[in-house]
Amino acid sequence: MTAACASGVGSAIAGATRTGFSASLFRDTARRGGVVSRPRRGRRVPVAPRASLADFGVGDLGLGKSVPSSAGSLETAAAAAPSAAKGYAELFPDLPISVFGVSVPDSARALADAASPVTGAALDALPDDARSFVFGFWSDEAASGFTLVTGNAEYELFLLVLAFLWATGRPGVFAGAFDAYVAAPLDKVLLDKSFDVKNVKLGGRLGDGSFGQVFGATDTKTDADLVVKQAKSVQGAAQLQNAEEYMNRRVRRAPLAAIGCAKYLGSYDVVEDAASPSLVWAREGDVTLEDLINSRDYPGCLEEALYGDVSDSDDFAKRTNRAAKTVLRRLLFTLSQLHDIGVVHRDVKPANLVLADTESAFKLVDFGAAADLRTGYNYEPEQGLLDPFYSPPENFIMPERIPAPPPLRPIAASFSPLVWAAFLPDLFDSFSAGLVFLQMCVPQLRGRKVMDPNGAFRRNLEDANYDLRKWRKVVEPQGWDFSALDVGGGLGWDLACRLVCKRNALQRGRLGCNTALLHPFFWTP
Numbered sequence: 001m002t003a004a005c006a007s008g009v010g011s012a013i014a015g016a017t018r019t020g021f022s023a024s025l026f027r028d029t030a031r032r033g034g035v036v037s038r039p040r041r042g043r044r045v046p047v048a049p050r051a052s053l054a055d056f057g058v059g060d061l062g063l064g065k066s067v068p069s070s071a072g073s074l075e076t077a078a079a080a081a082p083s084a085a086k087g088y089a090e091l092f093p094d095l096p097i098s099v100f101g102v103s104v105p106d107s108a109r110a111l112a113d114a115a116s117p118v119t120g121a122a123l124d125a126l127p128d129d130a131r132s133f134v135f136g137f138w139s140d141e142a143a144s145g146f147t148l149v150t151g152n153a154e155y156e157l158f159l160l161v162l163a164f165l166w167a168t169g170r171p172g173v174f175a176g177a178f179d180a181y182v183a184a185p186l187d188k189v190l191l192d193k194s195f196d197v198k199n200v201k202l203g204g205r206l207g208d209g210s211f212g213q214v215f216g217a218t219d220t221k222t223d224a225d226l227v228v229k230q231a232k233s234v235q236g237a238a239q240l241q242n243a244e245e246y247m248n249r250r251v252r253r254a255p256l257a258a259i260g261c262a263k264y265l266g267s268y269d270v271v272e273d274a275a276s277p278s279l280v281w282a283r284e285g286d287v288t289l290e291d292l293i294n295s296r297d298y299p300g301c302l303e304e305a306l307y308g309d310v311s312d313s314d315d316f317a318k319r320t321n322r323a324a325k326t327v328l329r330r331l332l333f334t335l336s337q338l339h340d341i342g343v344v345h346r347d348v349k350p351a352n353l354v355l356a357d358t359e360s361a362f363k364l365v366d367f368g369a370a371a372d373l374r375t376g377y378n379y380e381p382e383q384g385l386l387d388p389f390y391s392p393p394e395n396f397i398m399p400e401r402i403p404a405p406p407p408l409r410p411i412a413a414s415f416s417p418l419v420w421a422a423f424l425p426d427l428f429d430s431f432s433a434g435l436v437f438l439q440m441c442v443p444q445l446r447g448r449k450v451m452d453p454n455g456a457f458r459r460n461l462e463d464a465n466y467d468l469r470k471w472r473k474v475v476e477p478q479g480w481d482f483s484a485l486d487v488g489g490g491l492g493w494d495l496a497c498r499l500v501c502k503r504n505a506l507q508r509g510r511l512g513c514n515t516a517l518l519h520p521f522f523w524t525p
Contacts, residue, residue, distance in 0.1 A: 171342025260334025376405025434499025
């Protein structure tokens with residue numbers, strides 16, 4: 001129904017006429033021998049021919065204008081739609097014809113025409129039965145004067161708008177169906193690699209966490225450098241390891257999100273029937289953003305990592321601002337792409353941003369705490385997997401009163417756009433990204449323990465009710481340096497204030513990652 005919703009909204013506002021729909025549709029079906037009918041129980045459904053958006057009236061439906069066609073076609077159309085076409089004003093008498101001098105019908109038509117390639121492709125990709133149902137429903141809807149469901153054209157338009165928002169909003173119902181039933185099987189067959197434990201030679205340990213260990217490794221069969229993560233023998237470690245495998249596969253199937261994340265290759269079992277597999281990534285680098293932030297050469301070391309050389313300018317504030325902007329832009333883009341597929345990372349911090357040597361960019365790692373809110377995987381309303389050093393004050397991606405997702409993933413996915421729109425779980429990650437930005441720009445925040453939830457910074461921030469402006473008035477007289485954030489008229493400071501703050505009563509009040517990318521801070525050199 002994506003195509004129907006997208007084309008339907010524009011067509012209805014633009015004054016969709018029964019004659020225009022019938023003329024083009026029935027003319028084409030008569031020529032090609034196709035049949036347009038609604039599916040009936042117990043009968044074989046006739047297959048409608050493949051059609052373009054013009055068959056749905058987007059291209060030829062006007063404001064009561066006649067549709068050029070042959071006499072025979074008009075007679076055919078008249079048989080299906082005997083009454084005259086209704087114009088926009090008649091269909092929607094309570095809606096304005098123009099807003100600020102801009103024609104509403106003409107604007108709707110322009111939007112529908114712009115969307116026609118996408119909606120046309122979506123319609124063309126539907127199975128024959130589904131496409132036949134769409135044709136039949138739209139034919140009945142147009143014949144009724146857009147009053148088939150509610151009896152009122154304006155209510156009908158409102159329902160179409162809601163359906164369109166539901167179908168296209170995060171985290172994407174139809175995109176999720178495609179991912180689950182098409183992309184996932186193809187990914188498992190084409191991209192997933194099962195390593196032989198005998199061919200993986202572990203090297204030195206790269207990292208150690210509460211639930212797992214990360215090692216450098218080599219594939220003795222191909223001499224490829226790898227990174228291997230193994231779960232520890234502690235309670236909950238296997239569950240997080242399995243969750244990380246699931247999330248990395250999900251990310252790999254989303255190309256725009258995968259660009260900013262570590263390249264996941266596959267897995268292997270150390271022992272037969274292990275509780276969780278050992279996970280394998282391509283080894284793209286070992287240095288993290290945390291390592292660079294805590295280096296004595298900062299920001300020079302970060303400049304060299306990003307740009308290949310160190311600036312000879314003595315203006316450390318501008319240099320820090322420029323480098324931090326580069327890192328934050330990429331981080332926000334990666335997070336926004338993850339959020340588009342319903343994944344909330346929940347563990348964004350400098351230690352989880354690894355420098356890819358060949359790309360001179362940081363990649364996000366460690367998805368063990370991530371939650372897939374499209375299906376509800378790895379999400380428990382009363383449990384919060386997070387790093388308290390970088391987590392927001394709410395500690396949960398959504399309020400605890402939210403019930404657990406249904407066990408059947410298709411049902412969970414159908415409700416996911418409503419839940420996402422109501423509670424904006426992506427704002428959890430944007431707060432963490434804001435703290436990373438602050439840490440890159442404020443010298444007094446650089447350090448491995450500075451972000452401790454029981455430390456002075458978090459206590460002062462909590463005392464200021466997570467209002468950075470109030471917090472700054474307290475610490476700036478103590479010698480804290482905000483010059484890197486004040487470069488360019490303080491746009492960086494303004495962005496930080498909009499990221500590091502509390503949610504309001506409506507679960508808003510903080511910029512999401514996609515919205516933050518539109519901030520003027522990123523428009524300046």
